[in-house]
Amino acid sequence: MTIKILNNQSRSRCKTILSAKLHSSSEQVRDAADIAKNISKVMMSSPQIVLDSALDQSGLRVTQEVAEEVLNRFRNAGLLAYRFFQWSEKQRHYEHSVRAYHVMIESTAKIKQYKLMWDLINSMRKKKLLNVETFCIVMRKYARAQRVEEAVYAFNVMEKYDLPPNLVAFNGLLSALCKSKNVRKAEEIFEKMRDRFVPDSKTYSILLEGWGKEPNLPKAREVFREMIDAGCDPDIVTYSIMVDVLCKAGRVDEALGIVRSMDTRVCKPSTFIYSVLVHTYGSENRLEEAVDTFLEMERSGVRGDVAVFNSLIGAFCKANRMKNVYRVLREMKSKEVTPNSKSCNIILRHLIDCGERDEAFDVFRKMMRVCEPDADTYTMMIKMFCEKRExxxxxxxxxxxxxKGVFPSMHTFAVLIHGLCEEGNTQRACVLLEEMIEMGIRPSGVTFGRLRQLLLKEGRDDVLKFLNEKMNLLVNEPLCD
Structure with a gap:
């Protein structure tokens, strides 16, 4: 074997090539994000009837990365997402990725367009893109909608799609049921099929989390013991779930005892575990213990991430220690941990709840320069101004x-519509409700009911009938022709 020794010139040339490749890769990611943002702006500013031509005229080129980014942005607006999905499919030199299909399946299931969801699955089948994760998504979505039998059906039908169920799919079904608070059904299926699929540590961790959500601490402990007896060693995920279960059951000191008993040579506590502990101590008004746990984490050599810093911010907010909150933000900066939208939201929620609305708006403006606000951030600010009648x-x-290309959530629409109703501006409220429905977001009964009352009071039965028809179409009719 010949080892080539590089001279300084060769090294320099290699560094230049590597730097160029890395720069090119990061440029592509940035370009995809920028194009996706511009497409999002076109989609949010164009009437639905001319959306295709508006996208055509934009001249923006769709790649798989761009499409995935756009679909992610509109994942809560199934109708609008599907229209983009259809438009992008017609573009030259473009084919949908598995990830794009998966986001679209999630979006259509969310608005209960199950026929369309299965059409997408069949399209994936023709293109030989189906995988186990596809069916895990379907099971998860059915379970979340409390359609337990359909979730089980999705698991059983995999064989017909040339995807024999394996342990990953079995775990996916159990996870879907446990996360939707159907742990008893999950336990029943587990007992029936445990000989067919040999459980692993993930299987037991899923059941452990399920009983934790119930909540049923004795059953959670029983699963933990059964896991050990079956010869499955707890991993970091298992420990994280057990700590979370104990904390939610109000046994944070017991959870801390488990963390301290962990063999750090085999399994070192994660930042998630510490963030759960810090958050729980904070929510119990045990600020000193929250800070001590955070410092213990640092002493153990675990580098804090944004999640654990957010838990500490939350603890200081709960204790109304705003000077400490801003000190934590400065410490994050010194340790090169960038605050995220959740950091901002925790602070804003506290300030608004305390009636410190001017300071909240000041924090909002400052935080926008540091992190990208999400729909929850904007919703809080809109609600705050609506309540102030501003x-x-x-x-x-x-x-x-x-x-900024941030897609409004159902709650964002709701708070603005409620604010407009309070002001008696039914015309603008109706426009927003129609826009909401056209995007595939179904208004809550409370939101629609408030506007309905005003329309009836004003004798606008025609407008109410029109909006009712639009809502019924969204719920009962498939999005496709």
Whole structure:
């Protein structure tokens, strides 16, 4: 074997090539994000009837990365996402990725368009793109909608799609049921099929989490013991779930005892575990223990991430120690941990709850320079201004959110519609409700009921009938022709 020794010139040339490749890769990611943001702006500013032509005229080129980014942005607006999905499929030199199909399956299931969801699955089948994860998503979505039998059917039908169920699919079914609080059904299926699929540590961890959500601490402990007896060693995921279960059951000191008993040579406590402990101590007004646990984490050599810093921020907010909150933010900066939208949301929620609305708006403006606000951030600010009857400010935040390409959630629409109803501006409220429905977001009964009352009061039965028909179409009719 010949070992080639590089001279300085060769090393320099290699570094230049590597640097160029890395730069090119990061540029592509940035370009995809920028194009996706511009497409999102076109989608949010164009009437639905001319959306295809507006996207055509934009001249923006779709790649798989761009499409995935756009679909992720609109994953809560199934109708709008599907229209983009159909449009992008017609573009030259483009084919949907597995990830794009998966996001679309999630979006259609979320608005209960199950026929369309299965059409997408059949399309994947023709293109030989189906995998176990596809069916895990379907099971998860059915279970979340409390369609337990359909979730089990999705598991059983895999064989017909040339995908024989394996342990991953079995774990996927159990996980779907446990996360939707159907742990007893999951336990029943586990007992029936445990000989067919030999359980692993993940299987037991799923059941452990399920009983934790019930909540049923004795059953959770029983599963933990059964796991050990079956010869499955707990991994970091198992320990994380057990700590979370104990903390939710109000046994944070017992959870801390488990962490301290872990063999760090085999399994070192993670930042998630510490974030759960810090959060729980904070929520129990045990600020000193929250801080001590955070410091213990640092002493053990675990580098804090944004999640554990957020837990510490939450603990200080609960204790109304705002000086400490801002000190934590400075420490994050010194340790090169960038705050995220959740950091911002924790602080804003506390300030608004305390009536410190001017300071909340000041924090909002400052945090926008550090991190990208999400729909929850904008929703809080819009709600705050609506409650203050400052509708112009609420509308400015709404327009700014749209300009930034952040897609409004159902709650964002709801708080603005409620604010407009309080002001008696039914015309604008109706426009927003129609826009909401056209995007595939079904308004809650409370939101629709509030607007309905105003329309009946104003004798606008025609408008109410029109909105009712639109809502029924969204729920009962498939999105495809």
């Amino acid at each position: 509708m112009e400010s609420a509308d400015r935040v709404w327009r700014y959110m749209r300009k």
